Amino acid sequence: MTGKRRVGILISGRGSNMQSLVAAADDPDYPAEVCLVLSNRADAAGLAFAEARNLPTAVVDHRDFSDRAAFDAEVAGRLRQHGAELVACAGFMRILGERLTAEWSGRVLNIHPSLLPCYRGLDTHERALADGVRVHGCTVHFVSPELDAGPIICQAAVPVMADDTPSSLAARVLKAEHAIYPQALAWVASGQVRLENGKVRAPSSGDPDQTLFSPAIRAR
Numbered sequence: 001m002t003g004k005r006r007v008g009i010l011i012s013g014r015g016s017n018m019q020s021l022v023a024a025a026d027d028p029d030y031p032a033e034v035c036l037v038l039s040n041r042a043d044a045a046g047l048a049f050a051e052a053r054n055l056p057t058a059v060v061d062h063r064d065f066s067d068r069a070a071f072d073a074e075v076a077g078r079l080r081q082h083g084a085e086l087v088a089c090a091g092f093m094r095i096l097g098e099r100l101t102a103e104w105s106g107r108v109l110n111i112h113p114s115l116l117p118c119y120r121g122l123d124t125h126e127r128a129l130a131d132g133v134r135v136h137g138c139t140v141h142f143v144s145p146e147l148d149a150g151p152i153i154c155q156a157a158v159p160v161m162a163d164d165t166p167s168s169l170a171a172r173v174l175k176a177e178h179a180i181y182p183q184a185l186a187w188v189a190s191g192q193v194r195l196e197n198g199k200v201r202a203p204s205s206g207d208p209d210q211t212l213f214s215p216a217i218r219a220r
């Protein structure tokens with residue numbers, strides 16, 4: 001493959017995952033470049049970061065559209081206008097409809113703060129703590145019409161500590177998000193990972209000897 005794939009990043013707020021992608025794309029060897037940072041909220045803090053980095057930005061406020069299809073069409077139009085070939089949802093809190101996800105199938109990624117298929121939707125850390133799970137984490141997946149249900153590209157697991165609060169757990173998961181999202185996007189941009197007949201084709205798996213014990217198990 002020659003050249004870098006152009007990626008549009010969709011955000012709704014803080015934009016720390018967007019920042020991790022922008023930082024990764026600073027590497028001359030990274031296979032993607034950021035062509036647009038688009039927010040559905042004008043007050044998204046992440047926009048200021050993107051503007052300071054001289055990245056093209058856009059605001060498409062969902063409240064200005066009568067329905068999801070019209071909002072999606074505007075978002076897709078802006079992405080096309082900036083030559084986006086891939087889309088990375090990074091804390092983008094709107095559901096993308098069937099038409100857009102079908103048209104961009106295999107080219108839209110999302111990061112979700114749970115080990116999918118557990119805890120789709122909102123308040124993932126609160127729900128994980130309420131259930132008493134000992135392992136939690138995050139997932140990068142291809143976006144499909146069903147919310148948080150698209151084919152999984154990459155996951156990271158973290159331990160849940162006895163004294164965790166939703167925010168301490170969120171911070172631990174977020175650190176893992178910042179590690180896996182740039183890697184997952186690089187795999188897709190370089191063609192090493194792709195969607196084929198609804199399944200993710202990847203060249204390698206994890207390390208079979210690596211187990212996360214939570215709580216930790218002392219060596220005997």
Ligand code: GAR
Nearest residue numbers: 013014015016017090091111112113
């Ligand atoms: C991240 O934890 C991301 O996984 C989550 O929102 C946060 C955004 O933070 N996304 C979702 O919940 C999507 N359903 P950021 O704006 O700092 O990247």
